[in-house]
Amino acid sequence: MSAVELNDVVKRYGALEVVHSVNLNVEQGEFVVLVGPSGCGKSTTLRMVAGLEEISGGTVSIGGRLVNRVAPKDRDVAMVFQNYALYPHLNVAENIAFGLRVRREKKDVIDAAVKEAAAILDLTPYLARKPADLSGGQRQRVAMGRAIVRKPQVFLFDEPLSNLDAKLRTQMRAEIKRLHKRMGVTSIYVTHDQIEAMTLADRIVVMNGGRVEQVGSPMELFLKPANAFVASFLGSPPMNLLRATVVSMDGEPRARIDAADAEAAVLKLPRASSASLRADQRILVGLRPEHVAVGMDASADVQEIAATVDLVEPLGSEALLHTRISGQSIVAKIETPADVETLLQIGRLQIPVGRLHVFDAESGRAVNGHA
Amino acid sequence: MATIIVGYFKRLGEDLRRDWQLYLLMLPMLLWFLLFLYKPMEGLQIAFKDFSPFRGIAGSPWVGLENFRTLLDDQIFIRAFLNTITISGLGLIFAFPVPIVLAIMFNELQSELGRRFSQTIVYLPHFISVVIVAGIVINLLSPTTGVVNLILSSLGLDRVYFLTQPEWFRTVFIGSNIWKEAGFESIVYLAAIAGISPTLYESARVDGASRWQMMWRITLPCILPTIIIMLIIRIGNLVEVGFEYIILLYQPATYRTADVVSTYVYRTGLQGTQYDLATAAGLFNAVIAFALVFAANRISRKVSTTSLW
Numbered sequence: 001m002s003a004v005e006l007n008d009v010v011k012r013y014g015a016l017e018v019v020h021s022v023n024l025n026v027e028q029g030e031f032v033v034l035v036g037p038s039g040c041g042k043s044t045t046l047r048m049v050a051g052l053e054e055i056s057g058g059t060v061s062i063g064g065r066l067v068n069r070v071a072p073k074d075r076d077v078a079m080v081f082q083n084y085a086l087y088p089h090l091n092v093a094e095n096i097a098f099g100l101r102v103r104r105e106k107k108d109v110i111d112a113a114v115k116e117a118a119a120i121l122d123l124t125p126y127l128a129r130k131p132a133d134l135s136g137g138q139r140q141r142v143a144m145g146r147a148i149v150r151k152p153q154v155f156l157f158d159e160p161l162s163n164l165d166a167k168l169r170t171q172m173r174a175e176i177k178r179l180h181k182r183m184g185v186t187s188i189y190v191t192h193d194q195i196e197a198m199t200l201a202d203r204i205v206v207m208n209g210g211r212v213e214q215v216g217s218p219m220e221l222f223l224k225p226a227n228a229f230v231a232s233f234l235g236s237p238p239m240n241l242l243r244a245t246v247v248s249m250d251g252e253p254r255a256r257i258d259a260a261d262a263e264a265a266v267l268k269l270p271r272a273s274s275a276s277l278r279a280d281q282r283i284l285v286g287l288r289p290e291h292v293a294v295g296m297d298a299s300a301d302v303q304e305i306a307a308t309v310d311l312v313e314p315l316g317s318e319a320l321l322h323t324r325i326s327g328q329s330i331v332a333k334i335e336t337p338a339d340v341e342t343l344l345q346i347g348r349l350q351i352p353v354g355r356l357h358v359f360d361a362e363s364g365r366a367v368n369g370h371a
Numbered sequence: 372m373a374t375i376i377v378g379y380f381k382r383l384g385e386d387l388r389r390d391w392q393l394y395l396l397m398l399p400m401l402l403w404f405l406l407f408l409y410k411p412m413e414g415l416q417i418a419f420k421d422f423s424p425f426r427g428i429a430g431s432p433w434v435g436l437e438n439f440r441t442l443l444d445d446q447i448f449i450r451a452f453l454n455t456i457t458i459s460g461l462g463l464i465f466a467f468p469v470p471i472v473l474a475i476m477f478n479e480l481q482s483e484l485g486r487r488f489s490q491t492i493v494y495l496p497h498f499i500s501v502v503i504v505a506g507i508v509i510n511l512l513s514p515t516t517g518v519v520n521l522i523l524s525s526l527g528l529d530r531v532y533f534l535t536q537p538e539w540f541r542t543v544f545i546g547s548n549i550w551k552e553a554g555f556e557s558i559v560y561l562a563a564i565a566g567i568s569p570t571l572y573e574s575a576r577v578d579g580a581s582r583w584q585m586m587w588r589i590t591l592p593c594i595l596p597t598i599i600i601m602l603i604i605r606i607g608n609l610v611e612v613g614f615e616y617i618i619l620l621y622q623p624a625t626y627r628t629a630d631v632v633s634t635y636v637y638r639t640g641l642q643g644t645q646y647d648l649a650t651a652a653g654l655f656n657a658v659i660a661f662a663l664v665f666a667a668n669r670i671s672r673k674v675s676t677t678s679l680w
Contacts, residue, residue: 050577051576071576072576073579075577079574079577081570081574087593089593098575098580098588099579102575102578103578146574146578
């Protein structure tokens with residue numbers, strides 16, 4: 001039995017449908033991340049699970065129980081909000097205890113639960129402080145403490161780290177992961193940050209335009225994106241997508257890169273996708289920046305291609321190389337050499353053919369069997 | 372010391388040069404304050420003089436605190452002062468919470484249409500002239516044709532002469548004031564409620580709070596700073612009671628409970644031409660009001676950390 005089950009869930013505001021037939025099974029103890037750009041329907045989906053939004057169509061079940069018409073308080077879920085939702089007039093201990101107090105738990109039970117949660121989250125020294133006297137990270141921990149003490153079946157996180165700075169976000173990400181390992185509670189986490197999704201999730205649900213684009217483990221999605229959207233959404237920098245047309249060369253399908261004012265380069269395509277391609281088909285050739293190589297020997301599996309370097313962005317041990325192939329931009333992530341300036345002189349890039357992804361330009365779907 | 376003063380004026384000069392546009396914007400307000408609030412204070416000296424309009428303020432002799440002594444020996448003034456405090460105090464107890472309750476009720480209304488309709492209904496009386504309101508009240512409570520007395524007589528009860536019986540005056544005055552102003556005053560609290568983050572309520576809903584619990588544990592504590600500020604302002608106005616409305620409703624038969632300082636000042640100063648006594652009464656009122664607001668602010672700062680200054 002799934003801990004949370006969404007079947008054909010739809011959300012409409014009047015005539016406007018914002019979530020279209022979402023299906024998802026979250027297993028017991030699983031950490032599932034809903035990720036996607038702003039307005040893709042991920043938060044709305046989460047709020048439907050929480051009961052904060054009415055479900056326009058389909059069913060939501062928690063622990064095998066249909067909860068479409070069940071009030072949020074009776075769904076046995078706890079939610080952590082983006083802006084922490086801490087009560088400004090209550091101190092940390094009272095904020096953590098709020099959910100238990102309104103449920104009229106006994107005082108000693110509340111005290112024990114607050115103490116335990118505070119210890120887990122390193123909040124013991126701050127129990128008497130008001131939210132205004134806490135840092136962003138501490139506030140977020142209080143919000144999590146409030147969820148923990150309830151001991152719910154499911155934790156729901158709605159972009160909980162979005163208001164934190166980059167350093168604190170990394171720190172809190174690790175804390176959330178540790179907390180999940182320790183407690184093992186089923187969690188659904190919403191974020192627009194693909195790094196958060198990749199690092200936290202057991203499974204990622206990529207959403208776009210109110211639809212689920214792909215569900216899978218982080219590496220599955222990274223290595224085998226089902227479509228161009230997933231390919232370009234996950235990974236930093238995102239996957240390079242080159243517009244191209246399928247041409248036949250030596251009896252093999254190749255990709256002729258669209259070139260407006262430059263000479264069109266022709267790329268070999270991976271065998272897995274060759275069978276599904278037809279001549280003149282419009283495609284997108286995908287290549288992750290970290291798979292583009294410089295200074296490698298060309299071979300049957302590695303194709304060398306002429307490129308001009310526009311810009312070099314040194315990131316420390318790695319550098320981003322902004323280049324152009326047949327007039328289309330392509331970013332390469334390579335190891336930073338001792339002399340960064342030499343990168344500007346590079347005239348050729350090496351592309352491992354096996355690492356290429358091919359997507360149909362019209363539908364965006366992968367044509368190398370990753371559906 | 373001289374260096375400090377020179378330094379101060381040097382800094383002021385620099386500020387004026389740098390932000391002259393801002394100071395220019397401030398100028399009309401400053402002039403308004405000086406001309407209409409500070410300049411008239413010059414007239415306060417009348418309270419300490421044996422004032423005669425023919426001799427003018429400067430020509431009238433100083434009498435020290437004589438006018439204040441006269442006032443405090445005047446049983447009518449003492450009665451008016453106590454009436455003022457009683458009417459304001461009862462207003463504080465009965466009228467002050469009504470806008471808060473109204474605002475919370477509006478906030479709880481689920482239907483947008485219902486909310487707009489009921490808000491309009493309760494805001495409207497505020498825009499009716501106090502003269503018309505007094506007319507409505509007089510008509511409603513009329514012993515012969517008033518709706519209230521018609522209902523009382525249809526129930527077999529005796530007709531009540533509400534506006535001529537001193538014991539009914541305060542009830543009528545405060546009750547009709549609540550009807551007139553409570554809706555409009557609720558706007559301040561509604562604005563405070565609108566400032567509460569909706570996620571606080573959503574979080575509470577998930578945590579299991581009922582609407583009643585959310586009202587007590589979220590709405591009220593979150594608008595408490597606004598309530599305190601309004602309370603301090605109200606306490607500052609304790610010695611001021613709506614002068615026009617009292618004048619319109621009271622009559623000699625109800626002076627015992629209806630005569631307040633402002634009506635006393637009106638009768639003594641304008642009708643009795645005892646300007647010095649009336650000014651002393653007004654000043655006395657103002658000093659008491661200042662002391663009250665100062666004390667309320669201080670207590671509030673200690674108890675709740677919210678204060679006017």
